[in-house]
Amino acid sequence: MSSTPTDTKGKDRARAAARARAQRAPVYRRSADFRWTHDPEQCARCKRCVQQCGFKALSWEDGPVVDPEKCVGCHRCEMFCPQQAIAVVPQVQHYRPHPLWTQAHRQNLYLQAETGGVLLAGMGNDLPYPVLWDNLLLDACQVTNPSIDPLREPMELRTYLGRRPDAVEVTLGGDGPELATEMGPTLELETPIIFAAMSYGSISLNAQKAIAMAAEECGTLWNTGEGGLHEDLKPYAHRAFVQCASGRFGVHADYLNAGAAIEIKIGQGAKPGIGGHLPGEKVSAEVSETRMIPVGSDALSPAPQHDIYSIEDLRQLIYALKEASNYEKPVSVKIAAVHNVAAIASGIVRAGADMVYLDGFRGGTGAAPTIIRDHLGIPIEIAIAVVDQQLREEGIRNQASIIAAGGIRSSADAAKAIALGADAIAIGTGALLALGCTLCQKCYTGRCSWGITTQDPALTRRLDPYVGSRRVGNLLRGWSAELEEILGAMGVNAIESLRGSRERLRGVGLDKTTLDILGVKPAGVGA
Amino acid sequence: MRIDASDLHYRDLNRRIREAAAAGTKSFDLLNVNGQRYIGDGIAGAEVEIDIHGVPGNDLGAFMDGPTIRVHGNAQDAVANTMNAGRIIVDGHAGDVLGYGMRGGELLVRGKVGYRVGIHMKAYRGRRPVIVAGGTAGDFLGEYMAGGLLIVLGLETTNGEPLIGDWCATGMHGGAIYLRGEVDPRQVASNFADLRAADAEDLQDIRESVEAFCEAFSLDAGRILGDGFMRVGPISHRPYGAKYAA
Structure with a gap:
């Protein structure tokens, strides 16, 4: 196996590239994260690998030639090679190993010494922080409390999001009892799993359409993100959160009234406290129409919304949105999970939000400074527990639903989130994986080989929204069926019975303080 | 249409404006406005004219899409928030x-x-x-x-x-x-x-x-x-x- 070019021209080119690298900086060599290997014996010389590489790492010189600096390890070429002649493997540590100065630290430092810039990353935090989901276990029934077989018993996953009244008044008239309490607008979902906000611009229209169609088909919700609503997605808007964030891109009265609900985005788990910059190159003619800004101009979402510096200001925007939508749309406020999340969430609920969306520090992003993505925020597991607890203690838990997101990998994580106190969970990364993403984390380059996080028509057409929606829908169906299995094993027949039921969780390998914060007993302690 | 806004909560005042505008009313005279928020919020239609006597509250004309508002007095914060089209004239x-x-x-x-x-x-x-x-x-x-x-x-x-x-x-x-x-x-x-x-x-x-x-x-x-x-x-x-x- 060798990636060596097969002719002298290719060898000359490789040598020239090596010389250029050596001359670029006194010590820096931009080293490759992956080793691209290819077996010329197996190669059918179809050039498919070169065509498939979105990152332009491969070229053809009488055989495939790799530019190792450009290969991001997305494995698109490997998967599309009809001869299985390609293998992309992680590059072995080629510096002397050091437990403190890891290869990642050293490479980042060299890059910054060369550029003086801020490091960028895509998707979620990839550092090995503890994953508390893996320290929590769910209860099951044995002998004294019979479990339920979801194959023969109906299981209820239906979920309602929005404000519940403090009390319900019923009047008894001639036609029987009638509800006297004015009920606010609520959202009805067939499963407690919704899709996280991913804007058109950060992902392709085909990716957003696949998710929107899956949401409609599965009776759940998708989220426009802060990128406006594309004309093609208007038929699915009635199952969407339409987002209003600091850039106010594409936000107008018709947009606010087109959605199922309105979401004010304050923060994002992957980048708490900072805004977003969609670079001008990604603002194509179509993205420009949806965001309602000129083609090619940077789409800057400032870090705070500069009309919101307090809970009172937030209340003002919540009610401005409710007025604009005639009080027919529930309003969600999305925040990143940060140290003071419980008090902030309490303020949000008191400000009039009908839903609080908590995004944990492992949540994904199209682009964020690496240092922010990897080091700010708190785990979603902790955030759910403390927010639920705070709202209960204040007696306002009924006033808003909790949506939790940020690193939910499976139906088990979802069930644990709901047991901790979430009403619903949102998936972003999970949905993109279903569309083909391999987590190469290079979304910010706009070169996604799967046509997901790119606006290049040559790449976006690779993603068939109908095939994509089937795959994303399958994921929801699979997870929903698993949730039913979990409920059955726990002896309950409705997701409502699991909600906030921390008694059905036990911790393993967690210290007492963490267990106390989570409100969970250690494994081994009975009821 | 004349509306005396004395003692009217913003929600009631704005509902009346919204419903009348939707039913085709083009001209509004709001009297004794005293801090009511969100007047003209999300209202559409280039022919709609709203005259405000008094001081309207925050978010006047937010998300507005076409109408003309004239304030015969001062206005407060966040006027024309995310406004799409229209005209707001503040005398003070x-x-x-x-x-x-x-x-x-x-x-x-x-x-x-x-x-x-x-x-x-x-x-x-x-x-x-x-x-x-x-x-x-x-x-x-x-x-x-x-x-x-x-x-x-x-x-x-x-x-x-x-x-x-x-x-x-x-x-x-x-x-x-x-x-x-x-x-x-x-x-x-x-x-x-x-x-x-x-x-x-x-x-x-x-x-x-x-x-x-x-x-x-x-x-x-x-x-x-x-x-x-x-x-x-x-x-x-x-x-x-x-x-x-x-």
Whole structure:
């Protein structure tokens, strides 16, 4: 196996590239994260690998030639090679190993010494922080409390999001009892799993359409993100959160009234406290129409919304949105999970939000400074527990639903989130994986080989929204069926019975303080 | 349609306006308005006219798409928030965060305006939002400005009163700000924006808006346009373009 070019021209080119690298900086060599290997014996010389590489790492010189600096390890070429002649493997540590100065630290430092810039990353935090989901276990029934077989018993996953009244008044008239309490607008979902906000611009229209169609088909919700609503997605808007964030891109009265609900985005788990910059190159003619800004101009979402510096200001925007939508749309406020999340969430609920969306520090992003993505925020597991607890203690838990997101990998994580106190969970990364993403984390380059996080028509057409929606829908169906299995094993027949039921969780390998914060007993302690 | 807003909660007042506008009412006279928020919020229709007697509350004309509002008095904060189209004329002074994310239409304020005016205004296709302040403006004027036109005329200012506050044009990456009179260059974010004297072509650019302002308040446009203007424009449409390592 060798990636060596097969002719002298290719060898000359490789040598020239090596010389250029050596001359670029006194010590820096931009080293490759992956080793691209290819077996010329197996190669059918179809050039498919070169065509498939979105990152332009491969070229053809009488055989495939790799530019190792450009290969991001997305494995698109490997998967599309009809001869299985390609293998992309992680590059072995080629510096002397050091437990403190890891290869990642050293490479980042060299890059910054060369550029003086801020490091960028895509998707979620990839550092090995503890994953508390893996320290929590769910209860099951044995002998004294019979479990339920979801194959023969109906299981209820239906979920309602929005404000519940403090009390319900019923009047008894001639036609029987009638509800006297004015009920606010609520959202009805067939499963407690919704899709996280991913804007058109950060992902392709085909990716957003696949998710929107899956949401409609599965009776759940998708989220426009802060990128406006594309004309093609208007038929699915009635199952969407339409987002209003600091850039106010594409936000107008018709947009606010087109959605199922309105979401004010304050923060994002992957980048708490900072805004977003969609670079001008990604603002194509179509993205420009949806965001309602000129083609090619940077789409800057400032870090705070500069009309919101307090809970009172937030209340003002919540009610401005409710007025604009005639009080027919529930309003969600999305925040990143940060140290003071419980008090902030309490303020949000008191400000009039009908839903609080908590995004944990492992949540994904199209682009964020690496240092922010990897080091700010708190785990979603902790955030759910403390927010639920705070709202209960204040007696306002009924006033808003909790949506939790940020690193939910499976139906088990979802069930644990709901047991901790979430009403619903949102998936972003999970949905993109279903569309083909391999987590190469290079979304910010706009070169996604799967046509997901790119606006290049040559790449976006690779993603068939109908095939994509089937795959994303399958994921929801699979997870929903698993949730039913979990409920059955726990002896309950409705997701409502699991909600906030921390008694059905036990911790393993967690210290007492963490267990106390989570409100969970250690494994081994009975009821 | 006349509505006496005395003791009316904003929710009831605005519901009546919304329902009447939807049913075809074109003209509204709101009397005794006293701090009610969200008047004209999300209302559409270029023929709708709302006259407000008194002081409307925050978020006047938020998300508005076409109507004309005239305030016979002062206005508070967040007028023309994310406004799409339409016209708001304020006979007196107006508060902070005017025209946040404004995409189209006009906001004409006879007197002074507060802090954070015109943040993230943006232009789109035929839409070019305009804010004209007759008096002075506070700090953070035109922050993150992405498009449109901000004009501060500094009429009837007392001696030594600064025309604008500090941190003007921080994060600016589009649009233009015109300031009638002298400005201390330290008040303008020089890392984002360029401050220079306006030339004849620039004055042509603001003529229409200044004339509209003068017509609204019966002032002499010729005299105002004759005085020296400074122009603040973005250095780059990609202020963060070089920030990242790649």
